[in-house]
Amino acid sequence: MPTKISRFLLLFLALFFALPEMHSQSAPQAGDAPWWKHAVFYEIYPRSYMDSNGDGYGDLNGIASKLDYLQALGVDAIWIAPCFPSPQVDFGYDVSDYENIDKTYGTLGDFDRLEKLGREHGIKIILDFVVNHTSDQHPWFLDSRSSRTAKKRNWYIWRDGKAPNQPPNNWISGFGGSAWQWDDKTNQYYYHYFYPQQPDLNWRNPAVVNAMYDTTAWWYKRGVAGFRLDAVDTLYEDPALKDNPVLPGKDDRGDPNMRNEYNQKLPEVHTALQGLRTVANKYDAVLIGETWTSDVNELKRYYGSRNDELQMPMDLMFINLKFSAPVFRQHIAGIDASGGWPVYVIGNHDKPRSWNRYGDGTHNDHIAKDMAALYLTLRGTPILYYGEEIGMQNNDPVRKEDVKDPVGRLTWPTDKGRDGERTPMQWNGTPNAGFTTGIPWLPIPVTYRTYNVADELQDPNSILNWYKGLLALRHKDPALIDGDYIALNQDDPNVLSYLRKHNDDAVLVVINMSAAPQKASFDLKPQGFNSGHAKTLMTTQNMGATQKLSEIALQPFAVYIGEVAK
Numbered sequence: 001m002p003t004k005i006s007r008f009l010l011l012f013l014a015l016f017f018a019l020p021e022m023h024s025q026s027a028p029q030a031g032d033a034p035w036w037k038h039a040v041f042y043e044i045y046p047r048s049y050m051d052s053n054g055d056g057y058g059d060l061n062g063i064a065s066k067l068d069y070l071q072a073l074g075v076d077a078i079w080i081a082p083c084f085p086s087p088q089v090d091f092g093y094d095v096s097d098y099e100n101i102d103k104t105y106g107t108l109g110d111f112d113r114l115e116k117l118g119r120e121h122g123i124k125i126i127l128d129f130v131v132n133h134t135s136d137q138h139p140w141f142l143d144s145r146s147s148r149t150a151k152k153r154n155w156y157i158w159r160d161g162k163a164p165n166q167p168p169n170n171w172i173s174g175f176g177g178s179a180w181q182w183d184d185k186t187n188q189y190y191y192h193y194f195y196p197q198q199p200d201l202n203w204r205n206p207a208v209v210n211a212m213y214d215t216t217a218w219w220y221k222r223g224v225a226g227f228r229l230d231a232v233d234t235l236y237e238d239p240a241l242k243d244n245p246v247l248p249g250k251d252d253r254g255d256p257n258m259r260n261e262y263n264q265k266l267p268e269v270h271t272a273l274q275g276l277r278t279v280a281n282k283y284d285a286v287l288i289g290e291t292w293t294s295d296v297n298e299l300k301r302y303y304g305s306r307n308d309e310l311q312m313p314m315d316l317m318f319i320n321l322k323f324s325a326p327v328f329r330q331h332i333a334g335i336d337a338s339g340g341w342p343v344y345v346i347g348n349h350d351k352p353r354s355w356n357r358y359g360d361g362t363h364n365d366h367i368a369k370d371m372a373a374l375y376l377t378l379r380g381t382p383i384l385y386y387g388e389e390i391g392m393q394n395n396d397p398v399r400k401e402d403v404k405d406p407v408g409r410l411t412w413p414t415d416k417g418r419d420g421e422r423t424p425m426q427w428n429g430t431p432n433a434g435f436t437t438g439i440p441w442l443p444i445p446v447t448y449r450t451y452n453v454a455d456e457l458q459d460p461n462s463i464l465n466w467y468k469g470l471l472a473l474r475h476k477d478p479a480l481i482d483g484d485y486i487a488l489n490q491d492d493p494n495v496l497s498y499l500r501k502h503n504d505d506a507v508l509v510v511i512n513m514s515a516a517p518q519k520a521s522f523d524l525k526p527q528g529f530n531s532g533h534a535k536t537l538m539t540t541q542n543m544g545a546t547q548k549l550s551e552i553a554l555q556p557f558a559v560y561i562g563e564v565a566k
């Protein structure tokens with residue numbers, strides 16, 4: 001155990017050496033590339049990041065207090081999950097006012113302060129725009145439901161039932177049950193793809209479209225650098241409300257399986273995205289999409305045929321891949337060749353933590369480093385999910401009565417909902433992990449005692465320092481910033497290897513994705529690198545400063561990253 005003095009000395013040395021590594025005020029710009037191509041994004045679930053006032057919920061001032069940390073980590077932009085006024089049925093994804101801040105998270109003044117401090121730290125702010133639906137408490141919906149002739153009646157989707165007590169069609173909500181809610185006041189049904197408290201906006205109404213475009217401009221003028229667009233797939237519905245084709249079997253909520261042919265991914269979605277992009281372009285802003293797709297071709301469409309839709313549709317297929325060299329190799333090849341700028345994500349607030357999902361139960365820390373090495377050295381823009389950089393683990397509720405995410409109560413115990421991946425950030429080893437002085441809104445896993453920022457900063461081999469090293473490297477190495485992706489040793493079933501090559505510079509990345517030691521050998525003469533050696537940049541195992549390319553011996557799950565010499 002280091003003494004107090006030696007701990008202080010260690011901290012001093014770490015800070016001293018880290019300072020020159022901190023990247024400058026904004027993401028490196030190479031050539032004419034737009035800022036977001038070389039930026040590192042970081043998703044923050046505001047409820048869980050840092051509580052500044054002891055109420056047990058994270059807030060904007062809490063985020064502001066962690067900007068030094070984020071800057072030192074190498075983050076250039078933070079995407080804050082919805083922080084707008086909301087009844088919090090879906091924790092902010094049910095917005096009741098698009099142009100304000102929920103009092104749990106602070107005030108507009110706090111937002112302005114965060115934005116200004118962010119700028120001083122070289123960190124841009126991305127907000128989460130819930131475009132498909134509002135809260136049922138939004139004044140637009142309150143007006144809409146007040147009478148059949150209300151001014152905003154047509155801002156949402158109202159229909160008569162097919163027959164008494166029968167909804168207009170067979171559409172099923174993404175959160176279970178019919179997607180139609182009966183409303184006694186006006187004796188009609190309204191449509192909600194998500195919870196009944198989240199009525200879908202009617203994007204066929206130009207007044208809605210304009211109001212939504214104006215909202216984005218309102219935030220851009222306040223300094224927001226872009227939006228993550230929520231649930232874009234469900235913006236439009238078939239006007240004739242045709243029944244979806246029913247497939248065999250039921251899902252885990254007991255609803256019939258069906259193909260969402262008439263209420264998802266309609267072509268009109270692309271027109272809406274073009275409109276949002278036109279506004280974004282005026283402010284040099286970026287649009288990130290929540291784009292769940294089943295293949296690369298589907299993903300490609302979101303860039304727009306003239307690159308006029310989303311600059312950053314997320315490759316969310318990546319999240320569902322099995323941890324295996326051939327699986328990732330094949331997937332990356334498809335994405336890299338697609339012509340769009342790849343956007344890689346390994347976790348978010350809707351999926352179990354990456355540490356658990358890719359982990360094999362024994363080598364999870366190593367695998368977490370492998371995944372980081374992989375997606376932080378690929379060509380494209382990465383989006384980190386808070387806590388992933390310290391190896392945060394899923395913490396599912398133990399009892400149904402503790403579940404906060406309504407979807408978890410519906411599917412309990414098969415699926416325990418999304419609380420597990422949304423627990424408070426683990427800042428240190430003190431009670432409540434330094435997140436709050438009050439009672440945290442979700443319980444913190446006991447693993448916070450070893451997986452936390454303060455302790456990991458002191459440990460040169462921690463997951464956090466591995467992330468910091470990788471991000472520092474990708475900010476300064478031209479090959480990692482702009483190099484091509486060249487897959488190597490494509491028949492190797494265990495080791496994933498590739499080159500990032502930019503003019504005369506190249507970085508070799510070698511990841512042993514297996515639990516056995518492996519040997520890898522490279523001949524890079526065809527790529528113009530004749531020396532047969534690499535200069536070691538980063539590795540998870542002990543290796544010399546120079547490495548012979550003909551024999552790289554890798555321990556289980558080891559990573560080697562080297563600069564290739566001519």
Ligand code: NOJ
Nearest residue numbers: 090093130194230231350
């Ligand atoms: C996707 C969001 O990521 C999720 O958390 C939310 O519940 C739904 N969209 C509905 O807004």
